[in-house]
Structures are given as C-alpha cells and as structure tokens.
Amino acid sequence: MPIVNSIINWINYKRIYQIELYREHARDIQEELLFDLIGSAENSEWGKKYDYESIASLRDFQKRVPISTYEMIEPFISQMIGGKKNVLWPGEIKWFAKSSGTTNAKSKFIPVSKESLDECHFQGAKDVLAIYYKNFPETRLLSGKSLTLGGSHRVNSMNNNCFYGDLSAIMIENLPFWTDFHRTPPTEIALIEQFEKKIEEIAKTSIHENVTSFAGVPSWNLVLMKYILDFTGKSNLLQVWPNLEVFIHGGIAFEPYREQFKKLIPSEKMQYMETYNASEGFFAIQDDPASSDMLLMLDYGIFYEFIPMGELYADSPKAIPLWEVETGVNYAIVISTNGGLWRYMIGDTVMFTTKNPYKLLITGRTKQFINAFGEEIIVDNAERALQAACSETRAIISEYSAGPVFMSDTALKGSHEWIIEFEKEPESLEKFIICLDKKLQELNSDYEAKRSNSVTLERPKVVVAANGTFLKWMRKKGKIGGQNKVPRLSNDREYLDELLQINTRM
Numbered sequence: 001m002p003i004v005n006s007i008i009n010w011i012n013y014k015r016i017y018q019i020e021l022y023r024e025h026a027r028d029i030q031e032e033l034l035f036d037l038i039g040s041a042e043n044s045e046w047g048k049k050y051d052y053e054s055i056a057s058l059r060d061f062q063k064r065v066p067i068s069t070y071e072m073i074e075p076f077i078s079q080m081i082g083g084k085k086n087v088l089w090p091g092e093i094k095w096f097a098k099s100s101g102t103t104n105a106k107s108k109f110i111p112v113s114k115e116s117l118d119e120c121h122f123q124g125a126k127d128v129l130a131i132y133y134k135n136f137p138e139t140r141l142l143s144g145k146s147l148t149l150g151g152s153h154r155v156n157s158m159n160n161n162c163f164y165g166d167l168s169a170i171m172i173e174n175l176p177f178w179t180d181f182h183r184t185p186p187t188e189i190a191l192i193e194q195f196e197k198k199i200e201e202i203a204k205t206s207i208h209e210n211v212t213s214f215a216g217v218p219s220w221n222l223v224l225m226k227y228i229l230d231f232t233g234k235s236n237l238l239q240v241w242p243n244l245e246v247f248i249h250g251g252i253a254f255e256p257y258r259e260q261f262k263k264l265i266p267s268e269k270m271q272y273m274e275t276y277n278a279s280e281g282f283f284a285i286q287d288d289p290a291s292s293d294m295l296l297m298l299d300y301g302i303f304y305e306f307i308p309m310g311e312l313y314a315d316s317p318k319a320i321p322l323w324e325v326e327t328g329v330n331y332a333i334v335i336s337t338n339g340g341l342w343r344y345m346i347g348d349t350v351m352f353t354t355k356n357p358y359k360l361l362i363t364g365r366t367k368q369f370i371n372a373f374g375e376e377i378i379v380d381n382a383e384r385a386l387q388a389a390c391s392e393t394r395a396i397i398s399e400y401s402a403g404p405v406f407m408s409d410t411a412l413k414g415s416h417e418w419i420i421e422f423e424k425e426p427e428s429l430e431k432f433i434i435c436l437d438k439k440l441q442e443l444n445s446d447y448e449a450k451r452s453n454s455v456t457l458e459r460p461k462v463v464v465a466a467n468g469t470f471l472k473w474m475r476k477k478g479k480i481g482g483q484n485k486v487p488r489l490s491n492d493r494e495y496l497d498e499l500l501q502i503n504t505r506m
Helices: 003-021 022-041 045-049 056-064 072-079 114-135 168-175 177-182 195-206 218-232 255-264 379-393 431-443 445-454 469-476 493-504
Strands: 095-099 110-111 147-148 153-155 163-165 210-214 246-249 271-278 281-285 293-295 302-308 331-335 344-355 356-365 396-405 415-424 463-464
Touching: 003 022, 003 114, 022 045, 022 056, 022 195, 022 302, 072 095, 072 110, 072 246, 095 168, 095 396, 110 114, 110 168, 114 168, 114 246, 114 271, 114 281, 147 168, 163 168, 163 469, 195 218, 210 218, 218 246, 218 255, 255 379, 255 396, 271 293, 271 493, 281 331, 379 431, 396 493, 415 493, 431 445, 431 463, 469 493
Parallel strands: 095 163, 147 210, 210 246, 246 271, 415 463
Antiparallel strands: 095 110, 153 163, 271 281, 281 293, 293 356, 302 331, 331 344, 344 356, 396 415
8 A cells, every 4th residue: 555655645746735825825716716707607698697798806796796595596597407508607507416404395406517526526525535645644545445325316307318416426426437446335326315225235235345434424424334333233333344544524513423433433543534515515624633624625616705694684795705704703605606606605604713724614504593582602602512511421412403492471581492312311411401501601602691690591401302303303304314414503493393292202
C-alpha cells in the first residue's frame, strides 16, 4: 500500500493546492463562478425571464432574481420532468433527486444536471478522499471496499426518459463501472427499494468483503450495523471487518449517535469524517479531524448567499455574499447552482467558525425550531444540551424529537416536551432533565429569560419512548431508509403527538 498511497497523494497534490487557495481567494472564486453560471443559463427560459444577458454585477443579480422556495420553482421543475428542455438550466435534465427534508408527505424533486453530478456531487466525493489521504497518508482505505447504504430510484411514469430517486441512488447509477471494484454491495442490491430487504441482502453479500469504510446517514447505518451483528452473531463490527477505519457521514447531526458507534466499533483508531451534502448540492467537508467544523467548498458550481436568521421572516430579507458573513451568526443558506436552482433557500441554517478559510457548523433547519414562547431554541442548542445531559447521566440516545406544551385553561405556563428513545437510559431521569434544562439556559439567553423563576416556561418534560417507536413512526410515514430524517424540533405538536400515540401502543 505505501506505493499506492504515494501515487494517490501525488495525484491529489494539485487538488489540495486548489483547495488551499480558498483561504486567500474566496471572493474571486465565488464571483467568477457566479458569472459562469449566469452565462451558462442566459438562454434558458429562466435566464430570459430575468434577462441574464444584461446582468453585469452581483447587485444586478440580487435585484433582479427573487429569493425562491421550492413552491415558487415547482412549475418550472414540472415542465422539466415532462421532458421540456432549457428551462432552469440549458439542455434536458433526466435525473431528479427526490427529497422531503422532513417526514412531510409532500416530496420535492430537485433537478440534477450532468454538470452538478460531475462538478459538484462527484467532485465532493473525490475531495473527501483527497482530504482523508492528506490527513492520514498511511491509510489502507483502498485496500478494501466502502459500504454505502444508499436509496433507490424508479422510472417516472410521466416520462420514460426521466428518473427520480434518492440522490445516493442517482450517484450509484451514474458512477463509472470501475468503482464497482471499490464498493459494496453490488448496484442491484444497493438500489433495492424496500429497506428491510436491502439490509438483508447487504448482510448476506458484504460480510465476506474486506470493508474498510462506511458512508451514509448515521441513523440508517446504525440500523444496518445492528442487523449485521444479529446476522453474524458477532459482538462488534471489528469482528466482522477488522480493517474498518472510517465512517464518512452526513445528512443529520452525528453527535447523538457517536456513543452508539463507539460501542459497535470499539477502536480508538476509528475515524469519523463529516460531510455536508444534500440533494441540492455538496457543500462542505470536515478537513481537520480534531475540529468538528467543515470547510465550505467554493468551486463546485454553487454560488452562496446567506440571510441572517433575525431577518429571515422580514418582508424583504437581505441576502449577503460569502465575503460579508460574520462568525457566530446564525444564517439561512441561499444557493444558485449548476443544476438550475437560482437564489434557492434550501432550509438549512449554519454558523461560521472562521473566515480564513470559511468553515461552518450546521445549526439546524429554518423550519425546525421551538419558538412558541419567544425562546428561539434551534437544533444546535438541542444537540449540545442533550449531549451534556447524556454525559452527566451516562445515557446514550437513539432518537428524539421535541415540541411545545401550550398554555391552556388548566396550564397557565408553557413548557417543552421531549420524546426520547434511549439506547442506554440515564442513571437518573430526573438528573437528565435538570441537566438538559440547565444547559439550554446556558446556551440560549432567550430560553433562560423565559425559564427565569418559571415566569413563562416550566422545566422540560421528557417521555422515555419504547424501543422501536421512531422506526415504527417512520415506517408508517413511508420514510424508511435513504436520506429520510427525523424532525428534531417543531413549533407545533403534530410530530410529537403522533410519536406519543405510537409510543402508548408499544
């Protein structure tokens, strides 16, 4: 492997140098990219609608093109699914990433152009490998295979030349043939639509391979890993794959699952590498194993803008370019891409940790928060508070969701209710609740003010869910596997009440 590693590191050298240029030339890279995008799309239906040909500055672009949501561009996407060319992006787009983002029944179909596949999604995967080799030059990663738990796709009934499915499935379908030598399971198993059948077949085929890495969403990979241990009768994954060395993860926050992974893979040498990728694009990579923030990738055909969360719901929220952001501020992301998304708000929120280079943390979703009483709790607050409570009580969380308890005739004060499924229950639930409440107050001054002397909010309520509650809920909604996610926070009780109802029947 030393010779192979030397060759790979030599090949990666130029790319690593290009990434280093992010530090000094971020604005130049982003501005050049924006006008490349505008030039490419000026003859599309969208480009003509907003007169892209005459746009001469970022200010022109921002004044002319509105910030959009999926609902605003859905009519254009419907035309593309029907086979119409040159709508949001030049040419015909054949692939659409099916994404809900939450457990809502309504699906979004995100256009995936050839350019976005090659220059964004595949380039992101290549850069993950390049950065990993830079950080661990003695790795034996390519001596074995990567186990990727992807989604599925099907032919669209409206147009037999149009396909949709999870982004992971679209990538698998479009990978060059030679990648089959370095991944498992085979394509025909990877694209099985029924999740339970898929993990059964993965277990049968992959346990005989030399798996050195996993990739995918932490929650669904845990389901697969536990199934494999039951299938093989082993007590940990290193007994199945002794050369396992890295889990490349994304889609949801990893911290709630970290302790479970440590239990299943009991090795101090095991690495965990976070990526920030979505149906809309590949955005960031954890480039420093010692730090949880991620490097924003600037040359993937995505132009970034950011809206401060305090302004998001204003009549005319102002989006700023990358070079105007500040660290420590919570922003909603707006993107323009080589897949035909224009000033599109993806629904994620981030906070920058540094500007030289630009590194960020994912803090949540624009629609996942609790602000029923002016407390403005975001997912990042929740994750960190739960982590502290688990540390204090030696608990391990499998899944959770939370929402408000509204004031009523019988309840003069509000509160938050958490339903938590534990892998390992806390030594004291009372202590867990106290710690959760205390940490939320430390992290969020608005919550602290509302909790002061229980003026508005009483302390949180925690319901311990029976094992399998969340999986049963996701199955009921038809959201098993792929990139489906449990909504962590909600400003109403829809999800919470559904989960509580299922839990009472378990």
